[in-house]
Amino acid sequence: MTTTDERLLAWALLSRAALASPDTVRILLAAHGPVDAAERIVEDGVRSRFGPQTRVTAELDLERAQRAGGRLLTRDDPGWPAALNDLDTVEAHTPIALWTRGPGQLNLLTDRSIAVVGTRAPTSYGEKVARYVGMDLAAQGWTILSGGAFGIDAAAHAAALEAGRPTVAVLPCGLHRLFPQGNAALLAEIEKTGLLVSEYPPGVEPNRNLFLGRNRIVAALAAGIVVCESGIRSGTSNTVRWGNTLRRPVMAVPGPVDSAESRGCHEFIRTGQAQLVTTARDVLDVLAR
Structure with a gap:
């Protein structure tokens, strides 16, 4: 797996994990970055709702999105709108990532x-x-x-x-x-x-x-x-x-x-x-x- 693929998988994993525990994901992401945060989530299967299965699910999410003609837009992508970051200033939580379909940026x-x-x-x-x-x-x-x-x-x-x-x-x-x-x-x-x-x-x-x-x-x-x-x-x-x-x-x-x-x-x-x-x-x- 290339570094780019590993990073994209990490973001997909965080996007999936945020459904169960968004605050945990945001704290880990802020402290460790996407790749390390994802690893910690995978390793924390005993004390949480996460674990190795989260990585498998994230891989399936990426495959399913690709089959539908979609892609995952991440916070470190040049196409990420800076305006979304305003949500953090009002404690409304910027999305972990965005799934998109269509040719637009x-x-x-x-x-x-x-x-x-x-x-x-x-x-x-x-x-x-x-x-x-x-x-x-x-x-x-x-x-x-x-x-x-x-x-x-x-x-x-x-x-x-x-x-x-x-x-x-x-x-x-x-x-x-x-x-x-x-x-x-x-x-x-x-x-x-x-x-x-x-x-x-x-x-x-x-x-x-x-x-x-x-x-x-x-x-x-x-x-x-x-x-x-x-x-x-x-x-x-x-x-x-x-x-x-x-x-x-x-x-x-x-x-x-x-x-x-x-x-x-x-x-x-x-x-x-x-x-x-x-x-x-x-x-x-x-x-x-």
Whole structure:
């Protein structure tokens, strides 16, 4: 095994081990570096949930990712976005590594990226807003970043593709499959020119905690966050909180005052969690300020 292969396997092992004990992995990584930290995890099978099997699983993770056309992006890779390291400054934990599928380079794609997010059950108004804001921003050279979910996420990704621009989807599960299945065709199109991204190794299935964890990555990677439509209680609120915590500009598009699907946007604006925008030009003005 070459030094490069050994180091990549070490990162894959740490990514897998972090599922069971993230704090242990982060402490070992900070103290010993990836290769030595991985060795300590393998040798610590008596007192922990780790052991030699962790290395075997990591090897299978790399093989499975390669078969799916993916790769493992590590913190010491030139393509690692520096913006992710902001997560450590707010004790939110930078991902150990990222699994990706697609031809794009994450640091280049997210150097000028805007997250467009919102409800999974939008009205026609919300979808229209996400499409015209997303398409206009993409046409001006911004990468649209979102979570690949139904609703506003899907509309924003589709708008970027229609504008002929790559887009980035951060998924709440391993990239062994395209999730959600109902967006498989859209995600496959994203993979052709942009990137699918996950902090979770192949085989990890989605659950509520992973959805919330995904939101911090979306917020960290973005220069700003635009909420196109959101109910009063939704995962979008979590993304907004991460945006404010990370000092990313958060913006929201108002909607009809009697629409339940716009109550979240109105509350973000009313409480100062987001600035009011209605067009891509408004978004860029906020970013310029």
